[in-house]
Amino acid sequence: MILGIDVGGTHTDAVLLDHFQVKKKTKVPTNQLHLVLSLIGVMDEILRGEDLAAIERVVFSTTICTNAIVQGKTDRVGMIVASGPGLAPEALRVNEDTRFVAGYMSNRGIEVAPVKKGEIAAAASELKGAGIGHLGVVGKFSTRNPAHENEIGEVVRSDFRHVSLGHRMSGNLNFRRRIATTYLNASIFDLHSRFVGEIVDFTARTGIEAPIYILKADGGTIEIRQSADQPVQTILSGPAASIMGILSLADCSGSDAIAMDMGGTTTDIALLADGVPLLEPLGVTIEGHRTLIRGLKTKSIGLGGDSRVRVDKGELCIGPRREGPAAALGGPWPTPTDAMIVLGLTEIGDRTKAEEAVAEIAGKMNTSVPEAARLIFERTCQGVASAVKTMIEEINNKPVYTIHEFLQGKKLAPARLFIVGGPAAAVAPRLGEMLGCQVVIPQDAEVANAFGAALARTTAEVTLLAETERGSLTIAEEGLQMKIPAHFTRKEILQIGMEKLRERARKLGARDADIEIEIVEDQEFNMVRGFYATGKNIRLKAQVKPGLIAGFGKGGALS
Amino acid sequence: MKGLKKTGLIFFPAFDWAISPTHPEREERLLYTQDQVFEEGLLDFENIVEYKPGLAEIEDLNRIHICVPDAKSVITESHLISAGGAITAAEKVLSGEVDNAFALVRPPGHHAMRVVHGARGFCNINIEAVMIEHFRRKYGHKRVAIIDTDCHHGDGTQDIYWHDPDTLYISIHQDGRTLYPGSGFPDEFGGPNALGTTINVPLPPETSDEGFLHVLEELILPVIAEFKPDLVINSAGQDNHYTDPITNMRFSAQGYARLNELLNPHIAVLEGGYSIEGALPYVNVGIILAMAGLDYSHVREPDYNPGSIRQSGEITKYIRETTKDVLGLWKKRDSFKAGIVKGAKYARRNRNIYYDTDGIREQQEETVRICDDCGGFIAIDSMASTGNRIFAVIIPSRSCDLCRLEGERTFGSVNKAKLGAHYLFFQDRDRDIYLVK
Numbered sequence: 001m002i003l004g005i006d007v008g009g010t011h012t013d014a015v016l017l018d019h020f021q022v023k024k025k026t027k028v029p030t031n032q033l034h035l036v037l038s039l040i041g042v043m044d045e046i047l048r049g050e051d052l053a054a055i056e057r058v059v060f061s062t063t064i065c066t067n068a069i070v071q072g073k074t075d076r077v078g079m080i081v082a083s084g085p086g087l088a089p090e091a092l093r094v095n096e097d098t099r100f101v102a103g104y105m106s107n108r109g110i111e112v113a114p115v116k117k118g119e120i121a122a123a124a125s126e127l128k129g130a131g132i133g134h135l136g137v138v139g140k141f142s143t144r145n146p147a148h149e150n151e152i153g154e155v156v157r158s159d160f161r162h163v164s165l166g167h168r169m170s171g172n173l174n175f176r177r178r179i180a181t182t183y184l185n186a187s188i189f190d191l192h193s194r195f196v197g198e199i200v201d202f203t204a205r206t207g208i209e210a211p212i213y214i215l216k217a218d219g220g221t222i223e224i225r226q227s228a229d230q231p232v233q234t235i236l237s238g239p240a241a242s243i244m245g246i247l248s249l250a251d252c253s254g255s256d257a258i259a260m261d262m263g264g265t266t267t268d269i270a271l272l273a274d275g276v277p278l279l280e281p282l283g284v285t286i287e288g289h290r291t292l293i294r295g296l297k298t299k300s301i302g303l304g305g306d307s308r309v310r311v312d313k314g315e316l317c318i319g320p321r322r323e324g325p326a327a328a329l330g331g332p333w334p335t336p337t338d339a340m341i342v343l344g345l346t347e348i349g350d351r352t353k354a355e356e357a358v359a360e361i362a363g364k365m366n367t368s369v370p371e372a373a374r375l376i377f378e379r380t381c382q383g384v385a386s387a388v389k390t391m392i393e394e395i396n397n398k399p400v401y402t403i404h405e406f407l408q409g410k411k412l413a414p415a416r417l418f419i420v421g422g423p424a425a426a427v428a429p430r431l432g433e434m435l436g437c438q439v440v441i442p443q444d445a446e447v448a449n450a451f452g453a454a455l456a457r458t459t460a461e462v463t464l465l466a467e468t469e470r471g472s473l474t475i476a477e478e479g480l481q482m483k484i485p486a487h488f489t490r491k492e493i494l495q496i497g498m499e500k501l502r503e504r505a506r507k508l509g510a511r512d513a514d515i516e517i518e519i520v521e522d523q524e525f526n527m528v529r530g531f532y533a534t535g536k537n538i539r540l541k542a543q544v545k546p547g548l549i550a551g552f553g554k555g556g557a558l559s
Numbered sequence: 560m561k562g563l564k565k566t567g568l569i570f571f572p573a574f575d576w577a578i579s580p581t582h583p584e585r586e587e588r589l590l591y592t593q594d595q596v597f598e599e600g601l602l603d604f605e606n607i608v609e610y611k612p613g614l615a616e617i618e619d620l621n622r623i624h625i626c627v628p629d630a631k632s633v634i635t636e637s638h639l640i641s642a643g644g645a646i647t648a649a650e651k652v653l654s655g656e657v658d659n660a661f662a663l664v665r666p667p668g669h670h671a672m673r674v675v676h677g678a679r680g681f682c683n684i685n686i687e688a689v690m691i692e693h694f695r696r697k698y699g700h701k702r703v704a705i706i707d708t709d710c711h712h713g714d715g716t717q718d719i720y721w722h723d724p725d726t727l728y729i730s731i732h733q734d735g736r737t738l739y740p741g742s743g744f745p746d747e748f749g750g751p752n753a754l755g756t757t758i759n760v761p762l763p764p765e766t767s768d769e770g771f772l773h774v775l776e777e778l779i780l781p782v783i784a785e786f787k788p789d790l791v792i793n794s795a796g797q798d799n800h801y802t803d804p805i806t807n808m809r810f811s812a813q814g815y816a817r818l819n820e821l822l823n824p825h826i827a828v829l830e831g832g833y834s835i836e837g838a839l840p841y842v843n844v845g846i847i848l849a850m851a852g853l854d855y856s857h858v859r860e861p862d863y864n865p866g867s868i869r870q871s872g873e874i875t876k877y878i879r880e881t882t883k884d885v886l887g888l889w890k891k892r893d894s895f896k897a898g899i900v901k902g903a904k905y906a907r908r909n910r911n912i913y914y915d916t917d918g919i920r921e922q923q924e925e926t927v928r929i930c931d932d933c934g935g936f937i938a939i940d941s942m943a944s945t946g947n948r949i950f951a952v953i954i955p956s957r958s959c960d961l962c963r964l965e966g967e968r969t970f971g972s973v974n975k976a977k978l979g980a981h982y983l984f985f986q987d988r989d990r991d992i993y994l995v996k
């Protein structure tokens with residue numbers, strides 16, 4: 001059996017799967033002050049009377065870290081940044097407690113200026129003196145050579161409860177994002193550690209021996225103890241849960257598709273390329289911090305079933321705010337849901353109240369009630385459709401850097417629309433028309449998030465840079481620098497990369513059957529110095545992409 | 560931050576294109592620049608936006624070039640993308656989407672002349688000229704100033720705009736007596752109908768930031784102020800850098816950034832620059848920051864040592880004199896025409912042009928009608944070592960009626976067989992006509 005739990009804003013949902021079929025589902029209100037209590041509560045309830053020994057895995061999607069960041073309830077963090085030349089330090093500062101120190105690496109990962117131990121020790125003791133317990137250490141191009149971050153880490157480690165090192169966050173280049181990511185990681189370290197501790201204790205007490213996973217922003221899972229060092233990977237897992245839910249409820253393979261969750265306040269949109277959700281190219285953005293956290297590409301627009309509808313200077317305006325439920329359900333203002341009720345597209349609530357609310361709009365627009373309802377409905381669908389189209393266009397206009405990609409590049413062309421959420425059934429046909437897509441409304445969507453979390457596989461990524469002339473190979477995420485023979489070819493580097501990725505995925509909790517490897521970057525350059533080729537510069541990125549665990553017959557397992 | 564500008568970046572490193580595997584113009588050229596731009600996170604700034612380049616059309620090439628035997632056979636897709644990148648940069652600026660834009664694209668173009676028999680100085684087509692005539696076609700006629708800051712004299716761009724009084728071409732470069740292509744002296748000052756709208760400032764080897772910036776402040780900026788262009792374009796070569804392997808100058812990333820801050824171009828287009836590891840990553844970060852109005856004062860090359868690349872007092876003195884002389888020429892530009900023309904109806908240039916990249920020799924005779932009302936119609940008789948011989952008639956932008964009439968008559972009356980020409984070309988900018996017989 002598999003247990004999936006999703007801690008949402010209002011409810012915490014749990015599903016217990018037996019041979020991939022829902023055996024039980026439970027819902028408890030989320031206790032915002034003590035999310036762990038919600039988790040423990042829901043587990044208690046759903047596992048009552050079950051054979052705990054039969055549980056194969058438990059997966060959580062939680063908002064603990066996300067909420068802390070959004071609400072600013074994070075720990076104070078000291079940052080030691082070896083900035084080197086480039087952007088002015090002020091453009092790199094993430095907080096008051098950022099200290100800039102000497103030392104930097106070139107873009108090839110060659111040391112240009114060493115770090116100065118005395119300077120680091122002084123900065124560390126000052127930060128410690130200010131009562132700071134958490135430190136982030138980031139160096140320029142540390143993904144190309146982590147030596148400076150490691151050296152700084154050595155100097156300061158004993159002075160702080162925990163030290164987060166930049167190169168461990170991601171293999172991608174982007175110094176400012178690395179700083180932001182490392183900062184966030186350090187700022188939620190204690191909170192996350194406590195959570196992990198409580199869950200591990202609880203499960204041990206209860207007698208669950210199965211591996212426990214947490215859902216990450218990229219829709220993949222990570223074994224809970226492994227997540228302790230990198231709590232930042234678990235933020236923004238909510239949208240990921242919803243997309244993985246759609247993947248688990250419907251067969252999404254075979255063509256490009258749109259995955260949509262239309263709620264009361266917002267509509268969340270994601271895109272699938274042949275069944276695989278698209279990732280943010282660099283990382284997700286949270287509270288104005290652009291990060292290197294791998295995450296699914298999602299777009300949230302302020303348009304939902306309960307968006308307030310009003311008329312402003314003769315113009316119909318919908319959203320972006322929700323100011324209560326639909327009028328038909330006792331809300332204060334007309335909403336798209338009321339229009340859908342008037343049009344007979346849904347049969348919830350009090351129809352008379354819906355008509356009264358829409359009549360108010362019709363009066364201001366000098367038109368009939370049915371016509372006003374039609375306009376509201378049409379405008380709502382248009383708003384969503386145009387957001388989807390913009391998103392597709394952005395992806396298809398993404399710059400590419402080779403002539404081959406420029407001329408042959410694959411274009412995303414969604415043929416199907418998967419839609420869940422309250423108004424899904426009412427808007428689906430019209431949205432399908434507008435987007436030129438076949439529409440699929442997965443069943444049992446109310447447990448989609450918990451279901452998606454339950455079935456998400458462990459994801460991992462490695463970024464390799466090899467220079468055969470220097471005989472060097474760097475694997476950024478692992479902080480690994482190794483020597484390679486000068487005659488190594490791309491093929492041999494690729495083999496090392498695949499092996500390291502496999503090891504990494506296993507360490508993070510993957511079962512061998514779920515390690516499906518994809519090469520996402522594959523470049524090889526002749527390095528020429530003084531008019532002679534001196535060696536190869538080989539760049540590879542491999543990943544276990546987000547998807548569902550092996551053994552699960554895709555789609556419709558619930559019906 | 561003061562003076563923040565919205566900057567468009569068109570980055571196309573063509574990671575799968577090279578002239579040959581070990582050629583300076585190879586796949587690796589912008590690799591470390593990409594790394595540096597990505598690591599600095601420049602694309603995360605709200606006021607820096609990256610755009611995918613468009614693809615230039617063959618018509619865009621035929622608007623400015625006479626390609627022999629035709630455009631398709633002298634280019635590859637990479638040229639259409641790099642010219643397309645320049646066009647995208649201009650498009651974003653002229654449509655008002657951004658304040659300025661930088662086409663960080665390859666291959667370059669400033670050695671490509673009007674007639675193209677093959678590649679010269681790593682260039683097949685002149686991507687700036689293709690861009691300029693594209694936007695002139697779309698947005699109406701514009702006065703344009705091209706400031707060529709590449710280390711080599713941009714003889715291609717000079718050739719294309721030699722007779723155009725509405726396009727100011729100023730080149731600063733390493734003295735032609737010491738570097739390819741060997742031209743670009745102060746007495747190359749524009750055709751008889753466009754005197755002064757070509758300006759050349761040769762600089763001695765080992766000129767550093769101080770020298771470049773002196774020419775900029777004392778000559779280029781005042782001339783631009785007087786010329787009053789609608790658009791300023793930086794033909795932004797980066798081979799003046801102190802680490803460049805094929806030149807001898809001492810420019811630094813700080814100098815390049817300062818130059819772009821002062822020049823404040825609407826559009827910058829990458830030209831040469833072959834110190835791919837020691838210079839380009841830092842120079843390009845400096846240029847992008849400067850164009851966006853961001854603080855570039857901390858940008859530095861790993862081995863930067865201002866003391867060791869300072870120019871000598873002798874060079875400083877020489878540059879001051881050259882600058883003063885060239886400015887003097889510019890001020891008297893209107894007084895030379897009578898003396899040069901001596902009452903003739905036509906002016907003629909005979910040149911031998913060498914295509915070093917492709918090893919082609921061309922003999923060209925160019926005739927321009929002396930005209931006070933427009934740039935004058937042009938007739939070209941060109942013969943190349945490939946065996947191709949062509950004759951072309953070009954009606955200039957904003958042509959006067961007489962020049963058009965005479966140009967059309969000339970094209971109508973030439974006899975292909977008698978001339979021994981394999982192709983006859985007719986190019987009319989204003990009417991966007993391109994004919995091949």
Ligand SMILES: [Zn+2]
Pocket residue numbers: 707708709710711712713730731732
């Ligand atoms: Zn020049």
Ligand SMILES: [Zn+2]
Pocket residue numbers: 709710711796798830831832
């Ligand atoms: Zn050059």
Ligand SMILES: [Zn+2]
Pocket residue numbers: 930931932933934935936958959960961962963
């Ligand atoms: Zn004329």
